[in-house]
Amino acid sequence: MKIIQHNALLDELTSHVEQNQHFQESLGILKSKDSVGSLSVYNEYTDEEYQTFRLLSSTIEEGAAFGFEPFPGSFLGPLKKDVLMQRDIQCILAEFYCNTYNKNFVALSQIHDAPDDSIPILPTVTKNFVL
Numbered sequence: 001m002k003i004i005q006h007n008a009l010l011d012e013l014t015s016h017v018e019q020n021q022h023f024q025e026s027l028g029i030l031k032s033k034d035s036v037g038s039l040s041v042y043n044e045y046t047d048e049e050y051q052t053f054r055l056l057s058s059t060i061e062e063g064a065a066f067g068f069e070p071f072p073g074s075f076l077g078p079l080k081k082d083v084l085m086q087r088d089i090q091c092i093l094a095e096f097y098c099n100t101y102n103k104n105f106v107a108l109s110q111i112h113d114a115p116d117d118s119i120p121i122l123p124t125v126t127k128n129f130v131l
Contacts, residue, residue, distance in 0.1 A: 103119060105118065
């Protein structure tokens with residue numbers, strides 16, 4: 001943020017360069033240098049992008065958001081932890097994960113027949129009840 005503020009100050013000062021010859025000659029000192037190491041991440045953005053970000057951050061108003069959302073009509077009810085899934089649901093879940101993540105998932109009850117790189121799916125879940 002400090003860099004952005006300094007850039008904004010420099011932009012303000014350089015907008016009056018034509019009026020001051022001494023200032024024109026002094027600008028060579030302020031010429032930017034390439035950043036190295038972790039600071040080089042700042043080189044990928046233009047001065048205009050930094051200025052736009054700075055302007056956005058200075059125009060945020062407290063409590064400016066307003067509006068409404070429709071009420072969903074139900075609340076989440078109590079939880080039941082460590083509920084056992086049926087084996088066929090575990091197999092369906094394992095197949096879904098295999099197709100989605102392109103890795104070998106298997107129900108924990110079938111881990112002994114599965115390849116070594118298989119990822120087990122635990123048979124217990126936490127269940128939410130909708131009121």
